Amino acid sequence: MPIIKVQSLDNLQKIVEQLKKEGKKIVHCHGCFDIVHYGHVRHFMSAKEQGDILIVTVTQDKFVRKGPGRPYFSEDIRMHMISSLQCVDYVALNQWETAVEIIKILKPDVYVKGKEVVENGNVDMVQGENGKISNIKAEEEAVLSVGGRLHFTEEITFSSTRIINQITENVPDEAKIYFGALKSKYSADDIINQLEHLRGIKVLVIGDAIIDEYVYCEQMERSGKEPLIAYHLLNSELQAGGVFAASNHIAGFTNHIELITCMGNNSHYEFLKGKLKNGIQTHLFLQNESKTLVKRRYVDNYKRQKLFELYSSKGIEIGKLNEGEIIKCIERVLPQVDMILITDFGHGMLTPAMIDTLMNSNKFVALNCQLNAGNLGYNFITKYRRANFISLNEREIRLPMQEKNSDISVPIEKLNKILNADSINITMGKHGSILYHKGNYYRAPAFTKDPIDTIGAGDAVLSLLSLLTYKGFDPELVSFIGNCVGAIAVRTVGNRESIDSIEMNKFVKYIMK
Incomplete structure (x- = not known):
């Protein structure tokens, strides 16, 4: 009877236990293996020489973070x-993001990796108990803890990522040309090392x-009595959006965040406590007469297409007492920080008095003033009088500047005269982005063709680029990293996951191959 090679993890664990009782030596390889090439085959053959039974575990699709359109298979x-x-x-599927847990379950005698992982040690990082450590170090600790050892193969190496970057249609041709030009100025390691300088920003x-x-x-089926499409409810998920999403993105790059916001009597406080990252100090105010806004989006599960959106309220109406307390909190926190990030979604949190307090400070100000279904035409960025960095989408600058069809440089320069901003970043969807910085323009194409969900992508771009601009990064790099952030963000549903330095480093490393 032929052996069934592809097994569930539960079955494989039992098989391994029996094989060990028979005195077999277990060898374990783990990876993405997106395109199996000659280098992989030589790696597996060399690994098999270390024992009797070779087990290969494969990274789940949702944990493959190697750039646009990945995994390919x-x-x-x-x-x-x-x-x-x-x-x-x-062969089995790994249920976790790294191999650490599955190593502890399978308890191999030898865990085998290719020598190239040592070169990627500063990119493939994971969160350990005492901070970030290299992925291979975490895996080595895991295999040693179960009585095994780590072995490196010395076979010829190829890069699935480089192969896919050359043949894939998920990366626009314009982006491939752009990457080629950027590689002549910066290496992936140059960019990754600069990102580490963001850590101390408050x-x-x-x-x-x-x-x-x-x-x-x-x-x-269609309703029998009325011309309605009927849907069956399957499940739902809650996500921390708005100011919480922006804070989580920033917490992926620096550990000093002071978050100020106001919530209603349906605060979802317990839910949020589990969603906010370490390093975020919260100053949450409660407005009992209002409700926290829940934006509920109904999605066709088969087509993954949004059907409609339902707002649970019109937002927060800040009372005078709360307004005064929030202003006192702002004044108390300002001396402790380097910069301010304002995420104005136009739902009532930021009153004119609060805005004046923020504008009167001498701190670096990064700003987004969003136009959405709940505020269209009533939340223009012109209600602010200054900013050092601004990030908007094209509609959010054209509408307040009353420039419907002009070249994008026209509304940018009009806005700059009003707010005197050093840097203005405009995201333009499939057309990429344009960054204005002190009279110069930097254009970057979109890095992916097939977004899953664009909700939250602009907030992610704003969050990271505000740090880069504060730190004085080369505007060309700011533009590039902004589109990296956008490409990562549109690959996840809404604000389900936030971006951090580990994911960003991997993305940069892989697209710059």
């Missing part, structure tokens, strides 16, 4: 591709509290 295809190799005895983040909810539905 689904987890099922990747597992079955590997199982076809004669030297491989068993940030005040202030803005609207929003809870994002995604409700997944399945289409049924």
Whole structure:
């Protein structure tokens, strides 16, 4: 009877236990293995020489963070591709982001990696108990803890990422040309090392509290009595949006965040406590007469298409007593921070008196003033009188500047005269972005063709670019990193995940190959 190579983790654990009782030596390899090439085959053959049974575990699709359009092949295809190799005895899917947990479950005698992982040690980082450590170090500690050892193969190496970057259609041609030009000025390591300089920045983040909810539905038959499309409710998920999402993005790069916002009597406080990252000091005010805004989006689960959006309230109406307390909090926090990030979604949090307090400070100000279904035409960026860095989408600058069809430089320069901003970043969807900095323009194409969800991407771009601009990064790098952030953000649903330095470093490393 032929052996079934592809196994569930539970079954594989039992198989390994039996094989060990029979005296077999277990060898374990783990990775993405997106395109199985000659280098992989040599790696597996060399690994098999270290024992009797070779097990290969594969990274789940959702944990593959190697740039736009990755993985190229689904987890099922990747597992079955590997199982076809004669030297491989068993294949399973890893349920975790790293191999640490699965090593502890399978308890291999030898855990095998290619020598190239040592070169990527400063990129492939994970969060350990005592801070960040290299992924390979965490895996080595895991295999040693179960009585095994780490072994490196010395076979010829190829890069699946480089191969895919050359053949994939998920990266626009314009982006490939752009990457080529950038590589002549910067290496991936240059960029990654500069990102580490953001760690000490102290940030005040202030803005609207929003809870994002995604409700997944399945289409049924048309109603028998009325011309309605009926849907069956499947499940839903809550996400920390608005000012919380921006704070989480920033917390991925620096550990000093003061968050100020106001919530209603449906505060979702317990939910939020589990969603905010370490390093965020919260100053949450309660307005009992109002409700925290929940933006509920109904999604066709099969098509992954949004059907409609429902606002649970019109936002927060700040009372005079609360307004005074929040202003006192702002004044108390300002001396402790280097810069201010204002995320104004136009839902009532930022009153004119609060804005005056923020504008009167001498701190670096980064600003977004969003136009959305709840405030269109009533939340223009011109209600602010200064900013050092501004990030908007094209509509958010054209509408207040009353420039519908002109070249994008026209509204940018009009806004600059009003707010005297050193840097203005405009995101333009599939057309990429344009950054204005002290009279010069820096254009960058979109880095991906197939966004999953654009909700929250602008907030992610604003959050990281505000840090870069405060730190004085080369504007060309600011523009590049902004589009990296956008490409990462549109690959996840809404604000389900925030961006951090580990993910950014991996993305930069892989697209710059």
